[in-house]
Amino acid sequence: MEKMKRAERMVAITQLLMSNPNVLTPLTLFAERFGTAKSTISEDLMAVKGSFQLSGQGRLETVSGAAGGVRYIPEISSAEAALFLSKLAQRLSEKERILAGGFLYMTDLLYDPAVLRPLGLIFASSFREKGPEVVVTIETKGIPLALVTAEALGLPMVVIRTGNKVTEGSSVSINYVSGSSRRIQMMSLSRRALDPRRKVLVIDDFMKAGGTALGIKNLMKEFEADVVGIGVLVETQITSEPKLVEGYLSLLKLRELDLNSGKSIIVPEELLFNGL
Amino acid sequence: MEKMKRAERMVAITQLLMSNPNVLTPLTLFAERFGTAKSTISEDLMAVKGSFQLSGQGRLETVSGAAGGVRYIPEISSAEAALFLSKLAQRLSEKERILAGGFLYMTDLLYDPAVLRPLGLIFASSFREKGPEVVVTIETKGIPLALVTAEALGLPMVVIRTGNKVTEGSSVSINYVSGSSRRIQMMSLSRRALDPRRKVLVIDDFMKAGGTALGIKNLMKEFEADVVGIGVLVETQITSEPKLVEGYLSLLKLRELDLNSGKSIIVPEELLFNGL
Incomplete structure (x- = not known):
């Protein structure tokens, strides 16, 4: 050359x-x-x-x-993160995004690389100093979010399956009550997918009661993992009922949701990374 | 400044x-x-x-x-792509990767950003000139591969659900026979997830008989979509039976797989992008 x-x-x-x-x-x-x-x-x-x-x-x-x-x-600066989250909150507050059951339609955003990239950087900047060794999520909609976070941190990702679909040797399954369906469900993870005693960061798209996050925490105990952080994109803050897990980070808070008028209020979390 | x-x-x-x-x-x-x-x-x-x-x-x-x-x-050069695929073929040929049913364990690689990034660039370089407008995949293991491809192309991704789990308004469902399970299964896509008459690129992790790919093609017809390309990471070439779809690109070919000895032979596709 x-x-x-x-x-x-x-x-x-x-x-x-x-x-x-x-x-x-x-x-x-x-x-x-x-x-x-x-x-x-x-x-x-x-x-x-x-x-x-x-x-x-x-x-x-x-x-x-x-x-x-x-x-x-x-990395992403705190200023850029704040601007991005406030714009995202605005997009999610659009009227036609409210689904039956008090959910927000956000699949289009969760599958858009241009939206995911900054979100991955925001989660990475929030949790890097906790020293996670692997990013864990549960199928299906949390996968892209977990992947961009893993990429920004330079870590592998592990995906928990719902139900009992694991065909990869021995697996560990636990039951959990999803806050959204109020039904008992099962989640499973192959033994070979996660080495014991890892520091894990849990990433998911949505938290209502926190049942899924609690289920993941319990499943992680079976792998003797240390959950060093839990990050979700949106949590509902409509009822004053406490969540089933503590110490998580949610980037956006769904404060109000009116099924009749189709109006919702979504507020971004204020973040500060490395004083930037 | x-x-x-x-x-x-x-x-x-x-x-x-x-x-x-x-x-x-x-x-x-x-x-x-x-x-x-x-x-x-x-x-x-x-x-x-x-x-x-x-x-x-x-x-x-x-x-x-x-x-x-x-x-x-x-982008990725053809030389770098060839080197990467030959190393990946070698890793996939490791003895302990053979699972019951003639499958290869490749979940760890499919969820590793360091492996995914070059694969996304390879698919992007292979299909960019076809002008896709959206990357389509089916849950679960194909999602990261489709996402990195979408990111490299600057496109959004759409994920087809298996079963009938779509809760996002009206959806289209079709039955298909997965070559792996030989059972009739269902795949569904929300109407709002994909605008009609788009040029779509289909990305998946594994192709055995091609039943899933054929199902996706049929589902795409319901959206009047134009499937401009199909890319899979690994296809089996063990039997001489023709696949149910044609004109796809597979990056790796599983030629032989001996369940007794645990030996497999995997050969990379030879690619050439823009003469590089």
């Missing part, structure tokens, strides 16, 4: 790092790829790091030592 | 573009954010574009005119 100028190299480094978020890349890889000395790459990286610091969209993390290198940590 | 040097600005532009893949950003936005003239931003973008061209990891697309701007199209 033809020798690059510093600015071109800095762009190429940025592209490589951002294409592999959370992956530690040794300086020698850059030096080899761009045919330059490691000291030159070091200077390039310092400049790239400085440029990232101004953006609030992600930062460069440096790991020193023989096994060291740099990795790109995707 | 303090005035940036050209190299710093190029990094900041790259970060902004890559954080919003497939989104058209007008030059004025950069000019305002960095406090420079549009002509300066134009020059920066030319240099960024040149730097991207050397990488094969993504390119800058320029749209001219009043409503114009630039967008980042994430």
